[in-house]
Amino acid sequence: MRVVNLTIIVINLIVIVLAENIIVTTRYYIFTTIYKVSFLISVLQTIFMKVFGICASPRNNTTEYVLKNALNQLEADGFDCDIFTCQAKTIRPCMHCDYCLENKKCIIEDDMVDVYKNLQEADGIILATPVQSGGISSNMSAIMDRTRALEAIDYNLLRGKIGMSIAVGGDRTGGQDFAHLKNVTYFMIHGIIPVSGGPFGSNLGASFWSNDSLEDIKKDSYGWESLNRTLIEFENFLNKYI
Numbered sequence: 001m002r003v004v005n006l007t008i009i010v011i012n013l014i015v016i017v018l019a020e021n022i023i024v025t026t027r028y029y030i031f032t033t034i035y036k037v038s039f040l041i042s043v044l045q046t047i048f049m050k051v052f053g054i055c056a057s058p059r060n061n062t063t064e065y066v067l068k069n070a071l072n073q074l075e076a077d078g079f080d081c082d083i084f085t086c087q088a089k090t091i092r093p094c095m096h097c098d099y100c101l102e103n104k105k106c107i108i109e110d111d112m113v114d115v116y117k118n119l120q121e122a123d124g125i126i127l128a129t130p131v132q133s134g135g136i137s138s139n140m141s142a143i144m145d146r147t148r149a150l151e152a153i154d155y156n157l158l159r160g161k162i163g164m165s166i167a168v169g170g171d172r173t174g175g176q177d178f179a180h181l182k183n184v185t186y187f188m189i190h191g192i193i194p195v196s197g198g199p200f201g202s203n204l205g206a207s208f209w210s211n212d213s214l215e216d217i218k219k220d221s222y223g224w225e226s227l228n229r230t231l232i233e234f235e236n237f238l239n240k241y242i
């Protein structure tokens with residue numbers, strides 16, 4: 001993606017240099033100024049890699065706390081970050097009506113519109129889910145299914161992005177790995193490159209034990225270590241492959 005962007009930048013530079021030398025009228029001066037501004041924006045977009053984090057809890061509590069912490073660390077390292085939380089949002093389940101295949105957009109008009117926009121723009125994606133019934137939340141499941149509409153637009157839209165998983169369980173061994181496996185499976189199906197934090201406690205991503213409490217998750221040192229290790233790999237992958 002970066003190579004394509006750089007090629008476009010070089011082509012744009014040539015166009016600007018040619019326009020500067022050939023075009024002299026006021027109308028074209030305005031045109032080239034607008035062109036230069038939009039070109040500058042595209043250059044900045046290429047320099048700053050974008051990370052999009054989805055918090056799939058129905059409330060803003062422990063999972064959101066962990067995700068925001070991860071995004072803050074990434075922002076401190078120069079990444080441009082955005083978050084979507086499912087709290088008070090409507091994400092209806094996919095109806096398998098196949099409208100998206102014909103019309104290149106989802107028939108359901110709800111808060112997925114934000115997710116679609118951010119997923120398209122992102123270089124890195126963080127899926128953060130509370131563990132529910134031993135796996136991902138129903139919000140996360142609905143979001144995953146609804147991205148079928150993105151691939152209806154362009155099969156390669158998500159391919160080559162980097163993906164990272166965060167799972168927050170109320171129990172110490174409440175199904176965090178099953179939640180990670182679902183997130184990682186989703187990444188693989190869509191051509192997103194999944195990262196591991198390494199074989200010492202962050203094998204499939206960052207795993208937390210919240211004990212159903214915001215105060216307790218802050219004390220989950222093992223969870224924070226797993227987050228730090230996974231973030232290091234996530235950044236390495238972004239810098240190497242994007």
Ligand SMILES: Cc1cc2nc3c(=O)[nH]c(=O)nc-3n(C[C@H](O)[C@H](O)[C@H](O)COP(=O)(O)O)c2cc1C
Binds near residue numbers: 135210
């Ligand atoms: C419907 C429901 C099912 C849950 N199932 C599990 C579970 O299977 N395993 C587990 O460890 N925690 C389970 N929990 C607890 C949550 O994972 C835990 O409280 C988590 O910290 C919630 O994240 P949040 O604060 O971001 O909402 C469940 C909670 C709810 C509401």
